[in-house]
Amino acid sequence: MAQGSEHRYDFSAIERKWQKKWEQEATYRVEERSDKEKYYVLEMFPYPSGRIHMGHVRNYTIGDVVARYKRLRGYNVLHPMGWDAFGLPAENAAIKHNTHPAVWTLSNIDYMRDQLKLLGFSYDWSRELATCLPEYYRWEQRLFIEMYEKGLVYQKITTVNWCESCQTVLANEQVVDDACWRCDLPVVQRSMSGWFFRITDYAEELLDELDNLSGWPEKVITMQRNWIGKSTGLHCEFPIVDSELSLAIFTTRPDTIFGVTFMSIACEHPLLDELISGSEYEQAVRAFVEKTTTEKIRRNLSEEPEKEGVFTGRYCINPFTNEQIPIYVANFVLIEYGTGAVMAVPAHDQRDFEFARKYQLPIRAVITEDGNTIDTDQMDEARTEPGILTQSGHFDGIDSITAQHRIVAHAQEKNFGRAQVTYRLRDWGISRQRYWGAxxxxxxxxxxxxxxxxxxxxxxxxxxxxxxxxxxxxxxxxxxxxxxxxxxxxxxxxxxxxxTMDTFVESSWYFARFACPLSKEPLDTQQADYWLPVDQYIGGIEHAILHLLYARFFTKVLRDLGYINVSEPFANLLTQGMVIKDGAKMSKSKGNVVDPDDLLSQYGADTVRLFSLFAAPPEKDLEWNDQGVEGAHRFLNRLYRAITICVQKVAEDEVVETTDVSDRIIHRKMHQTIKKVQSDIEANFHFNTAISAIMELFNLTSEERTTHRFSRPALRQCYQTILVLLYPMVPHFCSEMWHLLGNTTELEQQTWPEYDDEAAREELLTIVAQVCGKVRSRLQVPAGISDDTLQEMVLADANVQRFIDNKPIRKVIVVKNKLVNVVV
RNA sequence: GCGAGAGUGGCGGAAUUGGUAGACGCGCUGGUCUUAGGAACCAGUAUCUGAUGAUGUGUGGGUUCGAGUCCCUCCUCUCGCACCA
Known part of the structure; x- marks a missing residue:
């Protein structure tokens, strides 16, 4: 190693040199300008937990390649970085170390900023922001007030998990075995007032505009669509017997309304008290409600409890049939969705079916395949498909879809119901009983x-x-x-x-603040209009729903408050895969954590970046492999030595006996490589195949010693090209080599090389000769050869002849520039 | 259970519109140079076979001159949703 070190480049000196230069010259600082097209690339900003982990390294490397590539392509590139700096870990650390969360947070930020700088990311650090600083969250408070005044913020009472000992609200995932995750004391349900954002006002737009997000992964769009969960149906009032009140329901299957045989309401239904108080059923119902709510907290989310319920002793009237319908409280009815009450149609809904069978309630089939009645005793599950109505009064014989419309119209006409759209999406509760938040x-x-x-x-x-x-x-x-x-x-x-506010609020608009970090308003409209939307957003799939939905919501709100003129924040979204090791996610408990600091000191930033990009395409999980890192490092060293030698030989004015043919070979490969790298990046950021193409080109240059003789200028030009192509991924190394080759300008000022299709065209093609679909021979032919000549050559080939074996030729298929298949 | 995606060497991963399966890298094998090499370089590396050749992209079938790629069956894995009326 000691002796070998002269063959290795001094990554630490080189990286330090360039990082210092970039910092001093503020190379990546940008402003709005009219002469260049803008490009805004953003990676999801990190929580300052203490140190960067490999997931960050990967995420930010991908973003940096995009930023540097786009600069070479002539764009005015905004590439900022900041800190998602509020949150519970800081509070816990503060309790543990008896300090202020700000101290812990800010020192983490300092450390992590240094780590990012060591990785050579081309951020415009002048725009850095930390959400825990008043200069950031003051604008968020201002936005909150403006939203409040616009009616987008309200307070309401909700049931929450409450820890008496900690005196705070717990999220569902903080309740472990019915107890507080921190103090292990029992959790109680408690009604509390909290603040909410009226995101449901935007449900329709959030859903509609998903169709226009062509730059987003289909998976994320589907997840958001399901999350919003739009359904259309009938809202209908069922008058309660012996009462002025009526029970409202929502159903997506109004065509089954003649099959209602009971009614199920949620334990938390607001009318329940009134229905049962003083009656003989009260005690049993209250006991059931109590049992259900405790089970609800305790229950394992992965399993569905058995359907249970209890009769309230009260009835309501189906306005379509005027029948009396018993009202049950049931454990499977959600208060949060619809009206918290469900018309039960056991024949056509599996849940109602199970419930009816358990409590021996009547089942009435009103939808059948042919409109004839069927024997419900024979049913072993609900029939949920659409069909023809039966036992449905004057709607008999109509198909489900038509009936749905007519039944809604009928309800509307008679004034006991109307068409309604219901969303699964609920308003965003942002209240947190925490210290370290806005x-x-x-x-x-x-x-x-x-x-x-x-x-x-x-x-x-x-x-x-x-x-x-x-x-x-x-x-x-x-x-x-x-x-x-x-x-x-x-x-x-x-x-x-x-x-204090949910920390998702800060991350819902930071991307816009990056456009105008010093503005004395929440946002500077002119600057925001110039930079927004983010052209490429990059981050983990774990934020597919909440963060991205909230950011989309905020963008629309900011638009409606007059701050910006875009409706969607992120034009293109790349969700990168996890970094794993030994087949599992890195974690302390598994002992498979790779520390970026160790890698940086052992190999330097360029190697770490190169391997992160090379090991897998960005959307897939990346299996970290120490020997693979070694391989990436070796490649850079090989390139370093080759360029060093080339420079020496040019200096010695070495004349090489070359042939035009050799130079043409390398020239051709060079143009093919430019084309390949460019299209790999532009199409889907597949840096792994781009790098492998560059490696192929380099491998060709090193065949010099064995197969080919290349002229110095040809070789030099090839190295120059390799350096530009590789620069976005491996910027320090390439910048240094670029100078070594005698260039006096900076790589940053270079433009991406143009490829020449003509120069990239192959002169000799390898044609595959098949007999009956099996490869029997390969032929080298000149590029422009005619199909007929080619066919003759193939038929004349000895090996092909051997397999034709004098059998009659039935057919010959010629695929241009590819293959000839002889069928016998 | 529902929805989406994926199954290719020892490993990570490549393969326009169906047209040379395994690019590139790791690992491994042999060699060169060396006091030594975990350095560097050269050669090889899907499987079976003495070569010719045969087989081969989770399983089984189909379409086609030709299928990793298209269609159907089944299996496995990953992710998301999970009583949403």
């Missing part, structure tokens, strides 16, 4: 009620001193200094809102 800028005044903070008062900042100790987990609500304020309307003493 404070919600609202004030509770005893006389004026809920009032937004005055804009001049923003930012509402978090207290500077340490947030809390272990015994005191309810952060802002326990800080009299934070809470105390005056009402902006009546100037009387009032209380600040103590909830």
């Amino acid at each position: 404070p919600i800028p609202m004030i509770h005044c005893p006389s004026c009620g809920v009032v937004p903070a005055a804009l001049e008062e923003l930012p509402i900042t978090l207290p500077d001193d340490e947030p809390h100790s272990k015994s005191d987990c309810a952060p802002l609500s326990q800080r009299p200094d934070f809470i105390a304020t005056t009402c902006p309307r009546c100037q009387e003493p009032a209380r600040r809102e103590t909830d």
Whole structure:
């Protein structure tokens, strides 16, 4: 190794040199300009957890290649980086180390910024932002208030998982075995007021515009479409017997409404109390509700509990049949969806069927294949397909689809129902009872009620001193200094809102702030209009739904608030695969974590980047392989030595006896490579095949010693091209080699080489000769050969003759420039 | 259960519109140079076979002169959704 080191390039000196130069010269700083087309490439910004992991390395390497490539292609490229810096880990670390979350977070950011710089990513660091800083979240608070004034923000009471000991709300995934994940004490259900964004107002647009996102993976679009979950159907009122009230239901199958035999409502249904209080059924129902709610928290999400329910003792009336329908409370009815009440049609819905069989409720089939009645006793499952109506009054004989429309129309006419669209998507609850988040800028005044903070008062900042100790987990609500304020309307003493915002809020608009990081408004419209939308967004598939949906929602809100003029934030989306090792996701517990710092000191950034790109196409998982990294490093060293030798020989003015043929070979391969690399990048960012093409070209140059003799200028030109093609992936190395070859300009100023189709064309083709579809021979022929001549040559070939074996030739198929198949 | 995607050497992965399967890299084998080599370089490397040849892209079938690629059957794996009325 010691002796061999002279054959190895000094990556650490080279990388340091170029990183320093890029930093000093602010090479990647950009501004809006009219003479160049803009290109905005963005990678999902990281949570500053402490150090960069291999997933980041991969993600940001891909983004950097795109950025550098697009610059060579003449674009004005915006490539920013920042920090998704609010969140629970900082709070936990603060409790553990008895410091302020800001201290932990900011020092993590410093460390990770250095790591990113060591990797040589071409960010415009002047635009860096951290969401935990008041200079960022003040604008978010402003947007919150503007959204509030537009009616897009509201408060409502919801049931939440509550930990008494921690005095905080827990997300479902923080409830482990019915207990708090942190203190292990039991979790209770509690009604709490929380703040919500009215994302459902945008449900239709969020759904519609999915069709225009041609640059997004189909998988992500499908996931979002399912998440929004639009369905159309009938909203219908069933009057309750002995009451002024009626029970509202939503159904997507109005054609089955004559088959209703009972009604199921959710445990949390608002009318339930009224239906049962004082009745003989009350006790049993309440017991059932209690049992169901506790089971709901405890239950393993992967299994579906058996359908259960209990009769409420009350009836409602099917307005279509005027029949009395018993009302049940059932464990499978969701309060969050539709109206929280379901008309049960056991013959045509599997859940209702199971429920009816269990409690021996009647089953009435009203949809059959031919419109004849069937014996429901014989059914062993619900019949859910559409068909012809029967036992449905004057709708008999009509097909399901037509009947759906007519039944809705009928309900509308008679005034007990209407057509309705229902979404699975629910409003976005953004309240968090946490310390390390952006404070919600609202004030509770005893006389004026809920009032937004005055804009001049923003930012509402978090207290500077340490947030809390272990015994005191309810952060802002326990800080009299934070809470105390005056009402902006009546100037009387009032209380600040103590909830902070979901951290998804920060990441919902950071991409727009990058366009105008210093703006004294939430956004500078002119700058944002220039840069938005993001042309290429790159990140993990794990954000396919929430982050991307929220960002799309915010973009539309920002548009409607007049800040920007685009409706969609990300024109193209690339979801890269995970980095795995030994077939599994890297994790401390598995002991298969690769530390980027170790790799950087051992091989340098260029090698790490090269391997990350070479080992797999970006959308697939990448299997990390130490020997593969070694291989990538070897390739760079080989290239280094070849160029060094070439430079020496040029300096010595070595004359090589060359032939035009050899030079033409390398010239041709060079143009083929440019074409291949360019199309691999443009089509789908398949850097792995682009790199392998460059390796092939380089392998050809090193055949010099054995097969070919290339002239110095030809060889030099070839190396030059290799350096430009490789530059986006391996920028320090290529910049250095570029100078070594005697260039005085910088690679950054280079333009991507033009390929020449004419020069790339092969002169000699290898034609495959088949007999009956089996390869029997290969022929070298000149490119322009006619089919007839080719056919003659193939038939004359000795091996082909041997397999024809004097049998009569039935047919000869000639595929231009490819093959000839002789069928006998 | 529903939906989507994927199954190619020892490994990561390549293969326009159906037209040379295994590019490129790793690993492995042999060699050269060396005191040595885990360096560098050269040669080889799907399987079976003495070569000629035969077989080969998860399984079984089909279309075709020709199928990794198109159609059908089944198997396996991964991901997403999972009582959404």
